[in-house]
Amino acid sequence: MDVLRGVGREWQRVSAGCDVWRRALPVDPDLGSLPSPAQITPARFGRVVPVSPFGPTVLGTPPPRLPPAGAAEEEGPPSPVDRPRGIYRLRRLLLGPALASTAIARERMRKLVALPVLSADALSSVAYGPEAMLVVLVLAGSAGIGYTIPIAATIVFLMLAIGVSYRQTIRAYPHGGGSYIVASDNLGRVPGLVAAAGLMTDYILTVAVSIAAGVAAITSALPSLDSSSVLIGVAAIAVLLACNLRGIRQAGAIFAAPTYAFVIAMVALIAVGLADAGDRNFDPVPDAPAGATEGLGILLVMRAFASGATAMTGIEAISNAVPAFKPVEWRNARTTLTWMIGILVTLFAGIVALIHFDGILPRSGETALSQLAHSNYGSGPMYVYTQAATAAVLLLAANTAFNDFPRVLSLLARDDHAPRLFARMGDRLAFSNGIILLSVAAGLVYVAFDGRTASLIPLYAVGVFLAFSLSQAGMVVHWWRLRDRHWRKSLVFNATGGFLSAVVLVTAGITKFTEGAWVALVAVGAFLLVTTRIRRHYDTVAAALRLQRHAIELPRRTIAPRVAAPAEGVEGSPDGSGSPGTPEGREVRDPEAFHEPGEAEETEEVPEEIRHLSLVPIETLDRAGMRALAYAASLEQPVLVVHVSTGVREAETFREHWRLWGDHLPLQELVSPYRAVIAPLVNYIEALHHQRPDLTLTVILPEVVMRQRRYSALHGRTAPRLRRALRPLRKIVVTSVPFHV
Known part of the structure; x- marks a missing residue:
């Protein structure tokens, strides 16, 4: 000063x-x-409103008419940005016309809409989480299969503990408290960056794993497409890229349909399967002979536990999106999180129980969920519905990452840990640069691992539980500093969730290191190195730009x-005078x-x-x-x-x-x-x-x-x-x- x-x-x-x-x-x-934020009102089914132009009318002409709320500008000559004209026309065809001067008005969601939209990632993980656990246990033969129920019960307890922990996070951060924000506020810059690295890795792998599982659901129903699974997956990522670059989100009910369809399909499958098992007094169908290729030991059990725990991905989504709820935001968010955890536990436990009762074993070319549907429905319409709903919700789960990844990247850019271009919205009011980066990274990972879910799962758990662990550790520090009403109870809940998340993180890092977890760990280290270097550069520039009196x-x-x-x-x-300053002999038009x-x-x-x-x-x-x-x-x-x-x-x-x-x-x-x-x-x-x-x-x-x-x-x-x-x-x-x- x-x-x-x-x-x-x-x-x-x-x-x-x-x-x-x-x-x-x-x-x-x-x-x-x-306009002030209070004056920004979206159309009924949109999230974009026009902004009135500055200033009075010019030379007696009215200001230009603006498009209706949520609409794009009328077709006109190409912007210089879009030249040459061929590129301009292609962009208009794929992405739609650029939006006129607009402001974003956030769409507030009621609980029945927020539940499927924000829970798609978590709920869809039951399509591959139980099978990922089974793939590891079957290596020990029938003895390993016998541990399915105990390990699943432990994962259910972990789900409940993490869910209760995030209820405390929502109460403490009513404006949205993702792992990056919580860890940075309470643990410092470096832990916050590590949490962000875990989140970014998680989002990239969410796209890759969800697309891989969705394609697997399609090829299980149509085996002739198995040889084209990589091509189908890359095409799906390209479609998601184009859809998200368009930027405009319609009412949440459209995105709610696939999740509700999947929940209905799973509930129906579990009900039919349990009824069938009840007819035979819940006696399990004898397992097919499974030859052991590994000895049953603590490491194998821990690997199975870490793989099955990937069914918990996406639990954090609701705590990130608290402001998107209708008032009272934090209370509605906590209620929605409770519903999500209840449904997740029910579906996960039900699928594992059916696998146990029906004697399902992993099979090349067909998912465990497809085998369950075949076992209970045959090849009729309900089987087709189950596979279609599974594929749809998995694609929607991938789309969830397209919403969250660019926002986390924009937060990093705001804090000078990422290039500032990632904080900028594109013509369609989306973080276009972050969306493109996510698509490219997820596509490369998907192709590198040949689009196989089993190959991608070992990379998955590390990033997920790294973010969980640091977020919960940050909440423990938060309650210790704040010490408000009920702080001890909240601290215990978060400490329990953080401890269990750390256990899974260490387990996954050790047991799956050679299977691919090292890739995630290297990615986290590289991310930390790059972001700290970027921050150092911005700090250097800031020092050079700092005012000096002389x-x-x-x-x-x-x-x-x-x-x-x-x-x-x-x-x-x-x-108001005429032209006394005009030089003589010069005509001013x-x-x-x-x-x-x-x-x-x-x-x-x-x-x-x-x-x-x-x-x-x-x-x-x-x-x-x-x-x-x-x-x-x-x-x-x-x-x-x-x-x-x-x-x-x-x-x-x-x-x-x-x-x-x-x-x-x-x-x-x-x-x-x-x-x-x-x-x-x-x-x-x-x-x-x-x-x-x-x-x-x-x-x-x-x-x-x-x-x-x-x-x-x-x-x-x-x-x-x-x-x-x-x-x-x-x-x-x-x-x-x-x-x-």
């Missing part, structure tokens, strides 16, 4: 007062404001704006001659005909920002500084810093309620252009330039993005003031 005051005093020595700069403005910078570039003479008055009849003249209202022809041929306004979009008062301000002021043309804040608190902070600096130039603040910066800025510049189409607007951007080009990808390319967005508008120039680091 002291340095900022000192820099302000240096500016005061060489700059005219703010009143002088403000009187020189040829426009009215106050064009209204963006490092600010200022002119040696007093600077003040020189203004040439507009031609007679031009609206928006600062003083009248904007009334424009072909269309609000548009100006680019007919200036000599310098005297050009009337300037410099716009300086600035994010923070660092050295790069100060250099851009100094450059703009040195041109001695009217200057307007624009700051886009993503929240009221950020706006107040910037305003305080601006006052400390001295308020030497006119400032216009825009508060964006939907955490976007480029769209409101373009909207505002376009509104100024329509207010005074005779002006040449020069947008001067501070730009950090890396001397080492390998770091360039870590920094946003605001100038090129603004150039592409503003290129269709006439008489707007975008330039940058580089600051080399």
Whole structure:
């Protein structure tokens, strides 16, 4: 703050007062404001609403009509971003038209919708969790199969313990408490990154495993497709990629249908199977002879336990999405989590019981669930329904990762642990870069392991239970620090869940190390290394940009704006006079001659005909920002500084810093309620252009330039993005003031 005051005093020595700069403005910078969050109301079946344009009508014409809530902009000429035209048409065909100036309005879900949408990952895991446990136990022959029920009972207890633990997390973090947030808040930066690494690994493998299990359900019903399983899986990932890049989510009821269909199919299968077993007094069908290939020992039992515990994946999803519930959010989230755990335990225990009673053993080319359906239904319509519902819910479970992975990555980018481009939403209001990264990573993993669920499961448990363990450990620290009402009970629940999760993590890491768990451990280590290096780079850049009192570039003479008055009849003249400042002998063209209202022809041929306004979009008062301000002021043309804040608190902070600096130039603040910066800025510049189409607007951007080009990808390319967005508008120039680091 002291340095900022000192820099302000240096500016005061060489700059005219703010009143002088403000009187020189040829426009009215106050064009209204963006809507408040309370005014953002989505359509009944959408999550997108239009944002009203800035400013008054131009030359008596009404503002452009906006599309209805949830709709896309009308078809028009391709944006410069989409050139050449062939690429533009392909994007429009695959992804739909880019959305007009829009704001996201979160869709609040009631419990009956939230349950299937957020539980798809967890509930679908019963399609492969029991079989993964059985695949390990059968290695010990009939003796190993005998441990199915005891191990399943232990996993059920673990499900209950983890579920109760996450109920405490929801109470402590009513605004959403994923493993990354909880671990970072309570254990520190490195444990938070390790938890994030576990989550990211989990989400990538969720896509790969869910697609593999879904394809297995299809090929079990249609064995002729088994040779094409890899191709089918890659095509499914591509379809999920395209669907998620479209960005718009319809009502949750659409996504609820596959989960409810799967639950109904499993409940019906369990009921029919148990009724059949009851007719024979619950006597198990004798197992087919199973030759032992390994001895029955503690390591084999632990491996089976770790494999079966993958049926718990996705339990964390509800604690991440607490704000998506209808009020009272945390109470509804806890109730939904309780329902999910109850259904998960019922389905898991029921499937394991049927496997035990029907004597099902793993078989190449057909899943255990398919064998159960064949055993109880034959090959009739119920068998087809069961397999179709299983495949559908597994694909939906993969889609859950497409929602969560980009959001965790955006949180990492917000905290400078990932490239900032992952914090940016695409044209369709989705974290497009994160979605693409997830698709590529999951596709590579799927192909590398030949799309086989049994090969992918050993990688799965490590990431899942690493995140579980750190999240629960963070909650223990949270309750110990807080010590509010019932803190002891909550601490015991979280400590129990954390201990059991750590047991599974260690078990999976040791027993499955050579089977592929080492890949997950290496991935976590590599992730930690990369994210810490990225944070170190951003810290280095921040240090280079930090204000230094005697490092600010200022002119040696007093600077003040020189203004040439507009031609007679031009609206928006600062003083309402005609054209006393127009040089003799020069004809200044009248904007009334424009072909269309609000548009100006680019007919200036000599310098005297050009009337300037410099716009300086600035994010923070660092050295790069100060250099851009100094450059703009040195041109001695009217200057307007624009700051886009993503929240009221950020706006107040910037305003305080601006006052400390001295308020030497006119400032216009825009508060964006939907955490976007480029769209409101373009909207505002376009509104100024329509207010005074005779002006040449020069947008001067501070730009950090890396001397080492390998770091360039870590920094946003605001100038090129603004150039592409503003290129269709006439008489707007975008330039940058580089600051080399």
